[in-house]
Amino acid sequence: MTSPQDELLPGTRRALSHRIAVAQAEGRTPSLVAAVVRDGRTVWHGARTSVDGHAPDETTQYRIGSITKTFTAVLVLRLRDEGVIDLGDPLEKHLPGTGAGEATIADLLAHTGGLAAESPAPWWERTPGALRPEVADVLGEDPLRHPVGRRFHYSNPGYTVLGALVEKLRGAPWEDVLRCEVLEPLGLDRTSGRPTAPHAGGWAVHPWADVLLPEPTEDLGLMAPAGQLWSTTGDLARFAAFLARGDERVLSAESVREMRTPAAPPAAPDVVTGYAYGLGLELRRSGERLLVGHSGSLPGFLASLTLAVDDDVAAVVLTNCTSGVPVVAVGADLVRIVAEAEPRIPEPWRPLRDIDPSVLELAGQWYWGTHGFGLRLTADGLLSLEPLSGPGRRSRFRPNGDGTWTGLEGYYAGEVLRPVRRPDGSVDHLDLGSFVFTRQPYDENAAVPGGVDPEGWRGIK
Structure with missing residues (x-):
């Protein structure tokens, strides 16, 4: 009944x-x-x-x-x-x-x-x-x-x-x-x-x-x-x-x-x-x-x-x-x-009780080359990576307890997300299965493989 x-x-x-x-x-x-x-x-x-x-x-x-x-x-x-x-x-x-x-x-x-x-x-x-x-x-x-x-x-x-x-x-x-x-x-x-x-x-x-x-x-x-x-x-x-x-x-x-x-x-x-x-x-x-x-x-x-x-x-x-x-x-x-x-009624949103500042630092906008992605910290303690617009690779990541995260689905299933930090402790970039994600497109201040042209972004003359 x-x-x-x-x-x-x-x-x-x-x-x-x-x-x-x-x-x-x-x-x-x-x-x-x-x-x-x-x-x-x-x-x-x-x-x-x-x-x-x-x-x-x-x-x-x-x-x-x-x-x-x-x-x-x-x-x-x-x-x-x-x-x-x-x-x-x-x-x-x-x-x-x-x-x-x-x-x-x-x-x-x-x-x-x-x-x-x-x-x-x-x-x-x-x-x-x-x-x-x-x-x-x-x-x-x-x-x-x-x-x-x-x-x-x-x-x-x-x-x-x-x-x-x-x-x-x-x-x-x-x-x-x-x-x-x-x-x-x-x-x-x-x-x-x-x-x-x-x-x-x-x-x-x-x-x-x-x-x-x-x-x-x-x-x-x-x-x-x-x-x-x-x-x-x-x-x-x-x-x-x-x-x-x-x-x-x-x-x-x-x-x-x-x-x-x-x-x-x-x-x-x-x-x-x-x-x-x-x-x-x-x-x-x-x-x-x-x-x-x-x-x-x-x-x-x-x-x-x-x-x-x-x-x-x-x-x-x-x-x-x-x-x-x-x-x-x-x-x-x-x-x-x-x-x-009778659509499913979602669970009410509630803020997290506490958060590790080193994890919160990862949240926000990242770029793989020129592709924009958002990295969100979810209430279940996972990280969620998805394109800022349109289709593209997306996945949730579970913490491994050592500062790294493992992908749960899609292209990144089983792949490791690793924050790479500078000597002062700040995040330089994210390494995801060797792909580098930076805070700005080809950030000249980050360790981008192959380097970034020293003259930076420009128009066509």
Whole structure:
């Protein structure tokens, strides 16, 4: 339930209800449920038609397909944060003999490992997982379709391998590790590898007639880390809040931010759409809005989890049909409706409690050659560098405790910003990855590489 201050306006609620009603009717699906999260809390839930004669609610399970991959990625990032693995480690170091050992763990997380999109026949989503008892059966004799690390190529077997990696390093089945390390700490007690009542049944809808065909519900076996899970709008709403903020019991805010950062370039046809992939998360552009999350599909089910971090709004859409409902577009629309109808109210501005004068001295206008930049000290203790006008390189920087700062995003991610001081202690210039920033364009009093013409600035005679 939501408290009064969390409620959406009546017009917003009606717009959300209208959108899922259109999706259910035009998509010709037996049922559809959705939820919207704002400020980390579920503020709206909607459902169309019924499951077993009852309107589905926040506890009704649907199969979520490849959203499972995001859960698997969380387990892998936990191993990295504990120092058990490095994302740059080749798979062979920890799981030898797969035939895909050259790929790094980061490659597998970002679908740049060169692996095939699917496992060898038969169609794995509609056949028992017991038919593939070994990882070699999932990968096949020739697992690679592309050179390792060269391009994005979505791979279900890649996440099967990551699940096997988790099992080996934890010494327990993937689902048991997931329950202990992620589901229980986050309170996701309606997320499981097998359905528990109440749950929806999966259906195929005839493309040319309004009739249904039940879809099989297979245990995917070793392919489970790529698409096995069942979940609810209630659980996925809580998971979306975790992906926005992190939770120290599972992953830090910094690690989930890393998951949301593009790690793989888009495939050529997708460049225009702005699609990219992070570490277990998809990134899409919807107008000016960046959406992060994952979609999922298995025979009989479609699912999407969509998060707009800057708006602090997320949406979950679940339905029980094989095709017909554009769940990713519906999720994006639910986020847009709330973000535009009820824009996020910013936190009140407050001055800093105290400030180191040597840091305050850095704030203000700087020039890289003739390009003007502003360096601002923000309330969270970071430095923010951005062009004074127009597009250009920008980044926030965190303090390192020794007078230097490290870039957090964009071109300067990981690069060090170092104030260079004169003998009297005043700042001569900023060194940012060897680039020199001065207080005036090519300041003749600063140590500019190559020097500054002694005659200074002039007109043309």
